Amino acid sequence: MTVPDTLYGAVILSVIDFFLSIVIIAGIGVILFLFPSLNRVGEIDENNLRGH
Amino acid sequence: MFSEIVALMRSLAEQTGLAQLYWGNLVMIFVGCVLIYLALVKKYEPFLLIGIGFACVVANVPGSDLTKEGGLFYYAYQGVALLVVPPLIFLGVGAMTDFGPMIANPSLVILGAAAHLGIFVALIGAKLIGFTINEAGAIGIIGGADGPMAIYVTMKLAPHLLPQISVAAYSYMALMPLIQPPIMKLLTSKQERSIVMEQTRYVSRLERIAFPIVIAVIVNLLLPPVAPLITMMMLGNLLRETLLVDRLAETVANDVMNVITIVLTVAIGSTMEASRFLNVQTIEIIVLGLIAFMGGTASGVVAAKIMNWLSGGKINPLVGSAGIASVPIAARVSHMVALKDNPYNFLIMHAMGPNLAGVFGTAISGGIMLALLGVR
Numbered sequence: 056m057t058v059p060d061t062l063y064g065a066v067i068l069s070v071i072d073f074f075l076s077i078v079i080i081a082g083i084g085v086i087l088f089l090f091p092s093l094n095r096v097g098e099i100d101e102n103n104l105r106g107h
Numbered sequence: 108m109f110s111e112i113v114a115l116m117r118s119l120a121e122q123t124g125l126a127q128l129y130w131g132n133l134v135m136i137f138v139g140c141v142l143i144y145l146a147l148v149k150k151y152e153p154f155l156l157i158g159i160g161f162a163c164v165v166a167n168v169p170g171s172d173l174t175k176e177g178g179l180f181y182y183a184y185q186g187v188a189l190l191v192v193p194p195l196i197f198l199g200v201g202a203m204t205d206f207g208p209m210i211a212n213p214s215l216v217i218l219g220a221a222a223h224l225g226i227f228v229a230l231i232g233a234k235l236i237g238f239t240i241n242e243a244g245a246i247g248i249i250g251g252a253d254g255p256m257a258i259y260v261t262m263k264l265a266p267h268l269l270p271q272i273s274v275a276a277y278s279y280m281a282l283m284p285l286i287q288p289p290i291m292k293l294l295t296s297k298q299e300r301s302i303v304m305e306q307t308r309y310v311s312r313l314e315r316i317a318f319p320i321v322i323a324v325i326v327n328l329l330l331p332p333v334a335p336l337i338t339m340m341m342l343g344n345l346l347r348e349t350l351l352v353d354r355l356a357e358t359v360a361n362d363v364m365n366v367i368t369i370v371l372t373v374a375i376g377s378t379m380e381a382s383r384f385l386n387v388q389t390i391e392i393i394v395l396g397l398i399a400f401m402g403g404t405a406s407g408v409v410a411a412k413i414m415n416w417l418s419g420g421k422i423n424p425l426v427g428s429a430g431i432a433s434v435p436i437a438a439r440v441s442h443m444v445a446l447k448d449n450p451y452n453f454l455i456m457h458a459m460g461p462n463l464a465g466v467f468g469t470a471i472s473g474g475i476m477l478a479l480l481g482v483r
Contacts, residue, residue, distance in 0.1 A: 057479070057480060057481040058240060058479050058480055059240075060239055060240040060241075061234075061240075062231070062234050062235060064234075064240055065230055065231050065233075065234035065240055065243055066231060068230065068240070068244070068476065068479055068480070069226075069227035069230055069231055069247075070227075071475070071479060072226075072227065072472055072475045072476055072479065073220075073223070073224065073227055073472075075471070075475050076220040076223060076468060076471045076472050076475065077217065077220045077221070079220075079329060079330075079471050080216055080217060080219050080220040080464060080467060080468055080471060081216075081217055081220075082325075083216060083322070083325065083464075083467065084213040084214065084216035084217055084464075085213075086321060086325075087209070087210055087213035087216060088213045090210055090213075090310075090314045090317070090318070091308075091314070093311070093313050093314055093317055094311050094313060094314070096313070097313065098311060098312070098313060099311070099312040099313050099316065101312050101350060104312070104349065104350040104351050105350050
């Protein structure tokens with residue numbers, strides 16, 4: 056099923072798209088909130104990387 | 108003998124472009140010169156406008172075969188039309204971009220979606236005045252303020268509108284220092300614009316390396332229609348952040364990016380030929396694109412004002428307009444507007460967070476739109 060080619064379809068498309076955009080980008084934000092936990096797993100020595 | 112000379116001269120003139128030159132060409136040559144003027148004198152995104160303006164001038168000289176099939180500019184356009192150029196731009200952007208500000212302040216990421224309300228205002232507006240739903244979607248995505256993404260979505264939804272949409276998207280991106288500040292000032296008080304935000308945290312190398320991998324997985328999983336662009340951007344960013352392959356990262360960020368910028372600007376400018384550009388539809392798209400940019404700027408600032416209120420006055424609402432994407436132009440505009448009210452307020456790094464999130468916001472909106480319209 057696709058969006059109908061009408062004004063109603065454009066409104067429906069906009070509402071769904073905006074809502075899902077907010078949800079997905081908020082999801083990315085939540086994942087980024089957890090990023091500092093990665094530092095408990097370990098750390099990368101930048102000098103070691105640059106040595107190559 | 109005199110009549111023979113006249114006949115020969117007439118024949119010679121007919122072989123030049125002079126015989127085909129009409130007022131429309133002159134108008135577009137003037138437009139091309141205005142774009143070059145804005146780049147040279149006003150310093151509005153010279154990397155984009157010089158190439159676009161010059162190619163616009165050349166495309167409107169009738170004798171030139173550069174834009175016709177087989178011509179040099181024609182092949183530059185094919186790079187855009189066949190969707191070779193947009194992913195390469197994203198590769199370069201990824202290698203040039205420090206996503207640290209976005210990782211460091213995830214609470215501002217939401218502005219990357221909030222500042223895209225303009226997309227939907229333009230989409231509904233386009234449908235109201237008679238565009239098809241696919242055309243309206245392509246026009247709406249101008250409001251994402253992301254040139255390569257606008258090209259990509261347009262080629263999927265309404266390829267015949269590529270000249271108008273790409274010109275509108277890149278022109279408005281270049282003109283953001285003119286478009287955004289009045290709206291930002293209108294919607295904020297001097298006190299709000301003077302808010303100095305707290306310094307963001309340090310982002311470790313491990314987080315920086317994990318970021319492109321995590322985002323690539325999420326985008327490929329949830330948004331396959333726009334995966335080629337974001338995947339390439341994340342590859343470019345991984346090259347940068349590993350520090351191990353400096354040579355590749357620098358080549359992509361400098362040499363590849365510079366070559367692709369020349370190809371892209373020439374391709375866009377070469378589509379501005381008067382006979383297909385000077386029509387009512389172009390004016391409609393240009394106006395809708397402006398509405399999309401203004402709507403996005405306004406919705407971003409309003410969302411940031413709400414966040415400022417919720418945080419007890421810790422967020423400068425000017426960072427909201429940066430959520431419209433167009434990295435780093437929109438963040439620079441936020442910074443410049445803030446500086447005018449408080450010369451010690453360095454907002455640029457705070458604005459970069461929503462600005463980078465705006466790239467993902469546009470990609471997400473575009474991906475969902477393509478999926479809902481049944482296009483892959």
